[in-house]
Amino acid sequence: MARIQLITIAINILFIAYISRLIIKGKLREEYAIVWCICTFVLILFSFWRGGLDVMSKLFGVFEPPNLVFTGFIFIILVYLLHLSVVSSKAQHSITRLTQELAILKEKMEKAEEEKHIGN
Incomplete structure (x- = not known):
């Protein structure tokens, strides 16, 4: 080896x-x-x-084995970036929703405290 x-x-x-x-x-x-x-x-x-890279490049019809490596990894990177974009979009949506819910809860607490002070 x-x-x-x-x-x-x-x-x-x-x-x-x-x-x-x-x-x-x-x-x-x-x-x-x-x-x-x-x-x-x-x-x-x-x-x-x-010899695996030569076999795989012949199987896919690529003339130069290093081109298969670059093409394969570029494809994998693009798919992975798409996946990360989807995850990021979901996280952004969740953060926006949580922020809105937090603002609503904060407003309710402030109203409850006002009513408590007015009641005394």
Whole structure:
């Protein structure tokens, strides 16, 4: 096995361990970790299977194997950015709704305090 393969495999295993540590500490949610784990396992697969990139590029009809890597990762990044945009939009909607509910509750409390002071 070539030195670069061993280095790549070791780095990927360390990266998986780091992702696991972030999940355990609660700093990374599982739904986001899945994408990182899948990408890392794909890199580990191609680290062991040296001719795999050539096979995959022939299967997809790509003439140069590095072009397949770039195209694949650009596609994955775009899909992931779309997912993050949806999550961000949901969070923004929830924050707006909670802020409105908080304002209503604050107004009700102020009215209740006014009525309490007027009643005394």
